[in-house]
Amino acid sequence: MISVALLHRPRDLRLAEIPGFELEFDQVMVDVAACGICGSDLRYYHGENPWALHTLGVSLPNPHNIVLGHEFAGTVTDAGGFRQLLGKRVAVMSFKTCGACQHCRGGHENLCRNTTHLGHGAGWGKLEYYPGGMADRCPAWGNLCFELPDAMIFEEAAMLDVVGVGVHAARVGGVRPGVSIAVFGAGPIGNAIMQASRAMGASRAFVVDTYEVALEIAIKCNATAAIEAVEADPVKAIFEANSGACSVVFDTVGSVDTLRKGVALLAEGGTLVNMAVHDMNLTLNSLDIGSERSIKTSCNFLPEEFPLSLSLVESGQIDVKPWITHRFPLREISKAFDVALNKEKHGAFKVIIEPAS
Ligand SMILES: [Zn+2]
Ligand SMILES: [Zn+2]
Structure with missing residues (x-):
């Protein structure tokens, strides 16, 4: 037994x-x-x-x-x-x-x-x-x-399972050296995405959450800024801190509110990656995804991304x-x-x- x-x-x-x-x-x-x-x-x-x-x-x-x-x-x-x-x-x-x-x-x-x-x-x-x-x-x-x-x-x-999800999402979003990224929801998945994006070269990585503990941990894990979503308007705060829009935005919440804010933060040609698909309708003004903006989802991770995650943690690139x-x-x-x-x-x-x- x-x-x-x-x-x-x-x-x-x-x-x-x-x-x-x-x-x-x-x-x-x-x-x-x-x-x-x-x-x-x-x-x-x-x-x-x-x-x-x-x-x-x-x-x-x-x-x-x-x-x-x-x-x-x-x-x-x-x-x-x-x-x-x-x-x-x-x-x-x-x-x-x-x-x-x-x-x-x-x-x-x-x-x-x-x-x-x-x-x-x-x-x-x-x-x-x-x-x-x-x-x-x-x-x-x-x-x-x-x-x-x-x-x-x-x-x-x-x-490592969580890190793998973050690594895959960063790849789906096309994170590359020098870009700015933002993550809605700074729980473990959001934190893993933020750190994986950093490891893949993102120059600036912002997280948004309402939970103070998650925001503090994000800063310990090398986020550029952690934005409290109730008091501050996260879109405005990130635009200011970043002097512009973000190339990749990740939404680990999956609500209408985070989708709209995430899309509003996207640079031309940028990608929003939805990490939390729910059984519900989302409405969006399609004008907001003009200029080759795209919305994707990310599922789990590839087998090769598990040993990759192990290396990233072993080397200290992800903590x-x-x-x-x-x-x-x-x-x-x-x-x-x-x-x-x-x-x-x-x-x-x-x-x-x-x-x-
Ligand atoms: Zn899990
Ligand atoms: Zn199969």
């Missing part, structure tokens, strides 16, 4: 003992040391299915009995056919694409509709329980486990340590979710579950 954080059904998250998962031929067993609670875990908790919204473009229900957790790292304790990984500290890439579809063969694995995901129900077919990283142990794919450099701690390694504000053992999963769901009340930014503690 293993202890897990089980999302039995929407808003019913329990600490549970369930039978351990058996390894498939391409898997290894990872004793989980650190697993992040992600914004999408909170969406799963509420019954949304963000992966289906982003990748399939449809709103789908989730199956029952998902062990949550897709941002994790740990130690390989059963290596199956991957002997070289036995006893190694690894970062886990939590999704496996099919390799055979048009998207996989075309180098767009992040769009594979046959993806199997740890930490949510996609791709497994019907199971009694769906494996995930908020557990003592979790099976992971051997070829998608990356050995950690000695200096990288598990908490940092658990953040995830300031993100982590709270740590909980697995047995305190309810408390951990309470903090993550009410982050402003608790001053939280990133909450980590440490099953081994």
